[in-house]
Amino acid sequence: MTTVLSVRDLKVEFDVPAGRLPAVNGVSFDLFAGELLALVGESGSGKSALTMGLTGLNRGPRTHISGTADFDGTDLVAAGDKQLQRIRGAGIAVVFQDALAALNPVQRVGKQVAEMIRQHQPVSSKEAALKAVSLLRDVGLANPEQSARAYPHQLSGGMRQRVMIAIALANDPGVLIADEPTTALDVTIQAQVLALLKRMQREHGSAVVLITHDLGVVAEVADRIAVMYAGRIVEIGTRDEVLNHPRHPYTVGLLNSMPRIDGPRPRRLAAIKGNPLTGVDRPPGCAFAPRCDLVQDECLEQVPPLENQVACLRAGVA
Template sequence: MNPILTVTDLRVSFATEDGVVHAVDGVSFEVHPGEVVAVVGESGSGKSVTAQTLIGLTRAPNARISGSVIFDGRELTGLSDSELRTIRGEHIAMIFQDPMTSLNPVYRVGDQIAEMIRAHRDVSRSEALSHAVDLLRSVGIPNPERRVRDYPHEFSGGMRQRVMIAMALALEPEVLIADEPTTALDVTIQAQILRLLDTLNRDRNLSVVLITHDLGVVAELADRVVVMYAGQIVEDAPLEELFYNPQHPYTWGLLGSIARLDEDRPDRLPQIGGSPPSLLSPPTGCRFAPRCKFAFDKCTQPPTLEARVTDAGHLDRCWLTPAEKVANR
């Protein structure tokens, strides 16, 4: 099956007063129809910049973007802003982290959904509002005929996120980018949003790019996981492979920081020492080496992202041999 979205050697940098920030540096991955790909990593790893660049939201006078983003056989990086607007929403939609910054507080929720529909479809306002009601119902908002007339502040955080999902699905896109969709929600509401995304993925064969730092969310929803660190992908593997056979020391640290129900509760969860490098002047070799207790001489050279284990679908960016990884993990 051919991928619906192919990202190849994507690089994004921003000129600042302090120098050039290399936010995304050579990122490549694929998303297949109906697949959920989770992009994980610490804050500042380049996850959100990667996601926003896919639909042209990082274009700015101080930005420099190179590489390739191909959606359904069409190159997106060379499109004009007006051409990209025909892609956004209709083919690739995005849910942002905080719905209150995405929803206009002075317009009714139904009017905001209807406005987006009418921007892409030749329908009347009443038809668009009727569709908005159906969309709110499809994402589990009770009494949508009444709630469509409410303002964003009249919804809870979880309900506002459902509104954003409804808006993203209004034009039936093939790809949904979800940037930290459960951040700031309590655990029970998080679970509801994840179940909703899982249902939409299965029922609509919707491809999802899930941006998150929460490996619990990843385990719940993803088919494949892309681990980013300091603007680069350090590991790319199917979900079970990543959890049961991780190959990069950074991934080991992320997994080790999760409390387990099948083990005694530790006094303190393990943590990765040190801090991520500055993206103004990242290390010339392995970017994780300054924080890695397994670093050795060769780590001063930049490792490539490649298959170093038997499974060709499992890529990592580490100079340790497979045997050394098994011994040290």
């Protein structure tokens, strides 16, 4: 398999009043061409901070990013702002969760798609407008010509999300990052957007990084799954490996907290005790240790490395 993105020891830290917050704490992974990698975990686990760090969208005077992220021979961490501007939208594109906030409210959506095309391709305004309509048709808008003339507020949530996907795919990027793309959409529209992402993945050959906390979504579309907790990947593997044979206690806890349609109906769903880490202070050992039923003394002293696809000294015991 061809590696399109190789991330090593990525750290993203933010200066906050209490000190330096380690939002992403030494993440390493490879993304392969044509695959859909799902990043899952509770809110605050570092999923969005990780992907925004790769694209430079969370850079600022109070942000500290280190490590390496090789994309097509360019280290995204070391790249300057102008380099990242050339890569964003052309090599790596992002679909944000709130399409209404991401789209320009006073510009017609067709013009916004065409603007992304002209930013990276030497085409005329007319050519870009025609391609914009074609892209809106490709993402499933029933009347693309009419939709191209609409403003964002005149479209439904699902239609706006399709517009965002059209913008993201305007220049056939090698990597597409979808940050909670089905948030606030009803179940039927969620399924349509996910099916669209999978179809675009196949037709355009883009590798997709899907950020979500919904394991039902993951089970439908993911090729591989990376489970994040407290800024680190604690388990990574194929969809079958992670969902059917979880090895990390956190992954087991996430899966047990999901309602099932087979087997006896429990009186109440299982829950992971305690709360995820959100502050600047982190325990010296495993970050999940305060919530883990399998914790031992060694877990309180050592930060388990990600080895054999899992970061746990007690892997497979649960």
